[in-house]
Amino acid sequence: MIGLAFSLAATVGGGWWSLRRLSQARHLLDTPTSKIRSAAQGYVEFYGVLREQADTAIVAPLTGKPCLWWRFKIEEYCGDDDKRTWRVVERGCSEGWLLLDDGTGQCLIDPRGAEVRPSSREVWRGNLRHPRGPAQTGWKGWLDSGKRYRYSEERLHGGQPLYAIGEFRSSGGGRQGLDLGAAQGAVIREWKGDFAGLLQRFDGDRNGQLDEREWNRVRLAAQLEAEERHRQHSQRPAQHQMGKPREAQPFILACAGEDELARQFYWQAAGGALLCVAGALATTWLLNALLA
Structure with a gap:
């Protein structure tokens, strides 16, 4: 019965994941890239460069490196002598707004609720619950392999390219009608x-x-x-913002382009489909065994 429960979960979970990634890939490919200055209100995609905002200083919590956005995870190696595994003990994510510049205008982005896929990621280990100083690299990082804690940190930095797809809205600049x-x-x-x-x-x-x-x-x-x-x-200058869509549409911020993202989503959809098929076959076999 336990095996049957796992096989059913694999069937449903794999099918759901496959359909979700396929839908997201189609949204990415079917939504044309817009320019901030002339974009229509609603669901749009932009491609530009991240810019630093005045009077805004963000520092990553584990490495202490300046950045525009961060996400971290701290894991502890724990368990008994027979089974030891990494357990997440702390995680966090910044909620500061991002500023995207595509050459025609600038758009503020609220990253809350977004699937953020940065290009800067560091993973290292140590004996302290919270690391002190930047990540160890090279032979020092190799010597840390037996330590108790594992840290991972992802960041977005100024000057990096960013692909953004989400709900776009503007205010000011005479763009809003009056109800x-x-x-x-x-x-x-x-x-x-x-x-x-x-x-x-x-x-x-x-x-x-x-x-x-x-x-x-x-x-x-x-x-x-x-x-x-x-x-x-x-009469105020136009202000552009992007946030999470109200409908079930993907909200993605990534340092990769839409073609690369769509390709990754298709591979993940294929993996989900294989898991669904394997789970269905296992479910059929287990049901036959139980009924025999």
């Missing part, structure tokens, strides 16, 4: 939060209530306020 009804309602809800102030402005007869005529004045003033806020907002 007057929604904007007016938002202003009225804001004013209702200070009802005493609302009464002071619009309660003409000072009876502590707003009649229909006075509410009409509130709605007219809120409409004018909403139009003025939109005008001021439209």
Whole structure:
């Protein structure tokens, strides 16, 4: 029964992984590369260079190296004499926004929820729960092979190329239309939060209530306020942002291009399909053995 459970899990998990990677590969190949300056709102892909942001200093937690984004994992070698394995004891990931420049404009990227695939990765070992100083390389790193902890750290650095696919949205620059009804309602809800102030402005007869005529004045003033806020907002320089899509679409940040990523996804989909087939064959064999 335990073997049957494992074989069923392999069948379902392998099939799900294969379909997921195939879908992601098709999204990557079917989405045309856009330029930040002229990109339409919605799901897009960009290819550019990471830039450092002013007044932003990020340092990787294990190596202490300056970077723009990091992810780390600390594992401990533990277990009994018969079975010893690496167990994750600590992991973390930075959430600082990234700045992508493609030559036509710049876009801020919120990496939360993204599948980040950096090119800079270091793995080394030591005897301390938290390493001190940068990773050991060469013969020193080889001598560390018997130590108790294993550290891995991945980073994104300024000047590195970056492929990004996700949900794109812009504000300012006159790019956003005005939904007057929604904007007016938002202003009225804001004013209702200070009802005493609302009464002071619009309660003409000072009876502590707003009649229909006075509410009409509130709605007219809120409409004018909403139009003025939109005008001021439209005069600001355009700001572009990318984040996790609302729908089940891939959100990927990678130092590799889309062709290389799609090729990797196809290989992973093939591996998932093989696991699914192997699990199905094992399930069939085990069911026949149980029923025999």
